[in-house]
Amino acid sequence: MEVNCLTLKDLINPRQPRVDFAIEDGENAHKENVFVDRSRMAPKTPIKNEPIDLSKQKIFTPERNPITPVKLVDRQQTEPWTPTANLKMLISAASPDIRDWEKRKGLFRPIENKDEPFADSLQLHVVGNSAVDKFEKRRPSRKQKSLGLLCQKFLARYPSYPLSTEKTTISLDEVAVSLGVERRRIYDIVNVLESLHLVSRVAKNQYGWHGRHSLPKTLRNLQRLGEEQKYEEQMAYLQQKELDLMDFKFGERKKDGYPDPQDQQLLDFSEPDYPSSSANRKDKSLRIMSQKFVMLFLVSKTKIVTLDVAAKILIEESQDTPDHSKFKTKVRRLYDIANVLTSLALIKKVHVTEERGRKPAFKWIGPVDFSSSDEELVDVSASVLPEMKRERYSQIQVCAKRKLARHSSFHTVQASERIHRRVSSEPSSPSREEQGSGSFSLEIGSLTAVYRQKIEDSSQRKAFDSKKVMPPSSSLDPPVPFPVHSVDPEYCVNPLAHQIFSVPQTDLQAFSTHNGLTGPVGVSPASAASDMEGLKPALLAGQPLLYVPSTSLFMLYGSLQGAPSPASGLERGSSSSDVSAAAELASTPTAQKPLGEDRQPQEDGELTTKRQSTDDEAGPLSLVMPKKPPDSTDLASPKTLDNREPVPLEDMHLNGQLPAAKEVWGKATANSFFSSEWGSLSRDTEIEKPSNENEGTKEPSLLQCLYLQSPAGLNGLGVLLPGSQTPCAAGPPSGPPPPLGVPCMVLPPSTLGPFPVLYSPPVARPVSSAPGTLPHPGPVNFGLPGLGATPHLLIGPAAMVNPKSSTVLCADPQLQAPHSLDQSPVMSRSHNIQPESPVHEGHPGSVVKLQQSPAPVTPESIRHTHRETFFKTPGSLGNHVLRRRESKQLQNTSSAQRRLEIPSSGAD
DNA sequence: TTCTCCCGCCACTTG
DNA sequence: CAAGTGGCGGGAGAA
Numbered sequence: 001m002e003v004n005c006l007t008l009k010d011l012i013n014p015r016q017p018r019v020d021f022a023i024e025d026g027e028n029a030h031k032e033n034v035f036v037d038r039s040r041m042a043p044k045t046p047i048k049n050e051p052i053d054l055s056k057q058k059i060f061t062p063e064r065n066p067i068t069p070v071k072l073v074d075r076q077q078t079e080p081w082t083p084t085a086n087l088k089m090l091i092s093a094a095s096p097d098i099r100d101w102e103k104r105k106g107l108f109r110p111i112e113n114k115d116e117p118f119a120d121s122l123q124l125h126v127v128g129n130s131a132v133d134k135f136e137k138r139r140p141s142r143k144q145k146s147l148g149l150l151c152q153k154f155l156a157r158y159p160s161y162p163l164s165t166e167k168t169t170i171s172l173d174e175v176a177v178s179l180g181v182e183r184r185r186i187y188d189i190v191n192v193l194e195s196l197h198l199v200s201r202v203a204k205n206q207y208g209w210h211g212r213h214s215l216p217k218t219l220r221n222l223q224r225l226g227e228e229q230k231y232e233e234q235m236a237y238l239q240q241k242e243l244d245l246m247d248f249k250f251g252e253r254k255k256d257g258y259p260d261p262q263d264q265q266l267l268d269f270s271e272p273d274y275p276s277s278s279a280n281r282k283d284k285s286l287r288i289m290s291q292k293f294v295m296l297f298l299v300s301k302t303k304i305v306t307l308d309v310a311a312k313i314l315i316e317e318s319q320d321t322p323d324h325s326k327f328k329t330k331v332r333r334l335y336d337i338a339n340v341l342t343s344l345a346l347i348k349k350v351h352v353t354e355e356r357g358r359k360p361a362f363k364w365i366g367p368v369d370f371s372s373s374d375e376e377l378v379d380v381s382a383s384v385l386p387e388m389k390r391e392r393y394s395q396i397q398v399c400a401k402r403k404l405a406r407h408s409s410f411h412t413v414q415a416s417e418r419i420h421r422r423v424s425s426e427p428s429s430p431s432r433e434e435q436g437s438g439s440f441s442l443e444i445g446s447l448t449a450v451y452r453q454k455i456e457d458s459s460q461r462k463a464f465d466s467k468k469v470m471p472p473s474s475s476l477d478p479p480v481p482f483p484v485h486s487v488d489p490e491y492c493v494n495p496l497a498h499q500i501f502s503v504p505q506t507d508l509q510a511f512s513t514h515n516g517l518t519g520p521v522g523v524s525p526a527s528a529a530s531d532m533e534g535l536k537p538a539l540l541a542g543q544p545l546l547y548v549p550s551t552s553l554f555m556l557y558g559s560l561q562g563a564p565s566p567a568s569g570l571e572r573g574s575s576s577s578d579v580s581a582a583a584e585l586a587s588t589p590t591a592q593k594p595l596g597e598d599r600q601p602q603e604d605g606e607l608t609t610k611r612q613s614t615d616d617e618a619g620p621l622s623l624v625m626p627k628k629p630p631d632s633t634d635l636a637s638p639k640t641l642d643n644r645e646p647v648p649l650e651d652m653h654l655n656g657q658l659p660a661a662k663e664v665w666g667k668a669t670a671n672s673f674f675s676s677e678w679g680s681l682s683r684d685t686e687i688e689k690p691s692n693e694n695e696g697t698k699e700p701s702l703l704q705c706l707y708l709q710s711p712a713g714l715n716g717l718g719v720l721l722p723g724s725q726t727p728c729a730a731g732p733p734s735g736p737p738p739p740l741g742v743p744c745m746v747l748p749p750s751t752l753g754p755f756p757v758l759y760s761p762p763v764a765r766p767v768s769s770a771p772g773t774l775p776h777p778g779p780v781n782f783g784l785p786g787l788g789a790t791p792h793l794l795i796g797p798a799a800m801v802n803p804k805s806s807t808v809l810c811a812d813p814q815l816q817a818p819h820s821l822d823q824s825p826v827m828s829r830s831h832n833i834q835p836e837s838p839v840h841e842g843h844p845g846s847v848v849k850l851q852q853s854p855a856p857v858t859p860e861s862i863r864h865t866h867r868e869t870f871f872k873t874p875g876s877l878g879n880h881v882l883r884r885r886e887s888k889q890l891q892n893t894s895s896a897q898r899r900l901e902i903p904s905s906g907a908d
Numbered sequence: 909t910t911c912t913c914c915c916g917c918c919a920c921t922t923g
Numbered sequence: 924c925a926a927g928t929g930g931c932g933g934g935a936g937a938a
Contacts (some may be wrong), residue, residue: 142936145914172927184916187929204923204927285930329931335913360911 145181148339151189153179155343158209168209169202188286192340195290216367219298226295231313235296238309289314289330290337297347297364306352306361307334338362 143149154175158168172190176183190207193199197218202208226232292314296305311330341347346366352359 142912142914147913182916183927184929185914187927191929325932331911332913332932333930335911339913 146339147185147188147336148343150179150181150185151192151340151343154186154189158211160212162209162211162213170199170207170209172205172207188336189340191286192290192337193344195287196294196344198344219294219367222291222295223298225291226299229295229299231292231296232299232301234313234316235300235305235309238312239306286333286337289333290341292317293334293337294341294346297362297366300364303364303368304350304352304361305364306359307331307338308359310334 157175157178158170159166162168170190172183172186176186179186190199190201194201194207197210197214198212199207199209293305293310296310296313297303308327308331311327311334314330314334315326338347338349341362342349344366346364347362348365350361350363352361
């Protein structure tokens with residue numbers, strides 16, 4: 001006990017150097033090492049250990065914790081506890097996840113290494129100081145206990161796209177125990193997930209896991225509801241109004257402009273209405289809030305929602321008195337929701353800088369375009385929001401209409417004025433949408449303007465500087481230098497979505513700025529930042545690199561507009577310049593995509609979808625990142641994989657993407673965004689694959705693709721194909737080293753010009769037995785040799801790739817095929833082979849597709865991340881994975897899939 | 909200081 | 924009535 005106390009003190013006063021420690025340090029080092037190892041062992045110990053709350057961990061001392069046998073042992077060994085040792089122990093005992101996470105960060109190693117070899121006095125100090133600090137870092141921090149991280153862990157437990165056959169039930173108790181948190185926290189997660197229909201309550205303490213199959217529908221529905229509710233207008237109104245927190249703080253409602261009580265009532269479609277009949281409101285409160293919150297994003301053209309605005313809207317709807325406390329409470333809830341949504345890769349944190357200052361906000365990074373036929377919408381509406389009965393729905397609609405009627409005029413005028421004032425200068429001519437809708441479109445006028453500016457402004461840099469929306473400087477969003485492979489690290493992180501991310505110009509610029517990327521691609525400073533960060537790196541590793549010439553592409557892109565793409569092109573068609581147009585599309589889902597995107601042409605769906613949401617992104621370049629392919633590892637290593645379920649999304653994406661890509665290219669339309677997810681998802685949903693095989697096939701979708709839209713006419717596109725790729729497509733596993741990482745890249749020379757890119761594949765990947773490993777982020781290096789106009793890029797993944805990996809890749813194609821099932825096998829193939837596809841050759845659009853190699857060798861952790869979930873935390877994942885394995889259902893399935901996959905590769 | 913948001917009390921629901 | 928749910932907001936870690 002005493003020792004422990006000392007330790008704590010030490011922690012508190014790290015500075016105090018102790019001679020004792022000095023000596024001990026050496027020991028500690030060893031101990032630590034040992035400890036670490038044990039910790040690893042620990043996971044195997046009954047999960048029960050985990051149950052301990054992280055929060056409690058702080059308090060608990062080894063002695064107190066009889067639970068973990070490990071500790072006892074450790075303790076004995078390490079009698080001379082040093083703060084470090086203590087911390088380590090605590091941490092390890094606390095949660096394997098954390099442990100892993102930290103390990104990944106490399107905290108331990110450095111320390112350990114240092115300690116062991118040198119037991120210098122210096123070290124002593126070091127230990128006393130830095131070491132302690134480090135330990136503290138290790139100590140479960142608030143971040144580590146964050147709902148977002150917890151949610152990731154939670155999500156990691158279940159397949160994003162479970163087979164129809166597999167019915168996964170979630171036991172709240174079990175989950176709480178396994179995740180080491182109290183059930184209350186699980187409710188928070190589950191409620192949000194439920195709002196999106198990812199889960200549904202089955203019985204007491206039991207939820208059913210549905211996965212993301214219906215997510216597109218749900219979002220579509222929400223979007224529609226949001227539109228009906230005129231959330232966009234409300235947002236614009238609030239913004240314009242600039243209701244400050246002040247208003248709420250003081251509990252004063254502004255008279256001016258503010259809707260009178262009556263109006264509010266009209267506005268309040270929510271509370272009373274939503275909670276379906278009998279259900280108590282409370283029950284659904286968080287769910288409803290979540291849905292509304294999502295709606296705000298979906299209707300927002302900028303796809304950015306500031307918390308204050310969201311909170312205000314919620315307060316209004318709830319008819320709560322707008323006092324400060326209410327506001328705070330709402331904001332808290334919004335954070336809770338946001339954390340979950342972030343874990344789902346649907347939103348990311350950003351900050352909006354306005355006149356008033358910087359405001360916390362979130363940006364929608366999930367699928368943007370779910371437009372579909374009306375009928376679907378209708379159907380969906382019913383299914384998606386169970387709580388919301390149709391009646392309600394109709395009521396809501398009515399309310400919304402009324403609301404609009406009342407507010408619109410008022411709203412419009414003021415908002416418009418204000419916005420104009422801010423933005424007026426904006427160069428871009430208002431898209432018809434904007435004009436049509438009036439100022440609303442400007443909801444975040446400044447932002448919009450900024451983005452627009454960016455787009456239009458040839459000098460992107462300026463735009464960049466001026467841009468008001470910035471990625472959170474903090475952890476999540478470091479303005480990443482061009483994201484290497486994943487466009488935006490943040491985005492990348494989310495790979496979940498596999499969504500296609502457009503590359504913001506800013507990013508591009510930044511990228512350009514950086515002459516070359518070196519080092520692990522994935523690792524960006526950003527990664528370091530947040531909890532997510534830790535994960536990011538892993539993700540990155542798997543992902544391919546993308547290089548996008550910023551400006552040039554941009555410019556080109558703009559020019560391209562002209563050529564509308566036929567089919568799916570509809571949405572895209574507006575392409576280029578019309579960011580706004582795109583926005584429109586986004587906003588008005590229904591009409592636009594009448595085509596039956598769903599099934600058949602997944603392509604369509606995909607194509608349709610992702611236009612980039614907003615202006616900002618409007619950039620011509622769109623990157624499509626399918627989620628990371630399920631890791632090669634998955635494929636490769638059966639073990640690791642098993643836990644997770646497959647990652648259908650990816651597959652889907654791939655399939656979809658390819659086709660889409662083709663179309664795009666063919667059409668020469670510049671921007672095409674697809675969300676393969678959606679398209680794929682829907683398919684999945686529809687088509688459920690009963691057999692593991694199918695899943696297995698899905699997994700293959702490892703590939704990540706980047707699309708750079710290039711102007712339609714680019715003939716000059718430089719395409720780089722890893723030689724291996726083709727082969728891969730062919731599928732011979734063993735063949736020449738398959739190109740894992742990036743099968744091919746097509747870059748318009750012009751664009752590239754500015755950026756010579758070197759892509760050095762990660763050097764040898766760890767040869768780990770693990771199969772296809774993508775080059776981790778680390779390995780990839782970009783250099784800027786001055787490439788000429790000629791094809792700038794090169795990717796040489798193939799060389800890098802291990803044969804194994806290659807296999808994986810090959811396997812992927814096959815796997816993918818299944819997805820493509822819906823479509824044609826050809827599609828699947830094509831995507832693999834893309835280079836081969838005609839599109840590549842002739843098409844103007846420059847597309848860069850990178851397939852990622854799946855991945856990481858080792859790891860489960862990685863794989864997990866990449867896979868469906870993408871949840872960032874790689875580290876944590878690892879543990880989870882293990883746990884997962886334990887978990888029955890999932891494991892089995894996944895394992896099966898894995899197996900299948902492997903074979904497939906073998907077949908190749 | 910502000911932003912975040914964990915934590916857990918306690919009221920409401922449900923079985 | 925006990926257990927399950929989850930609203931709510933204090934208060935503290937992070938930035």
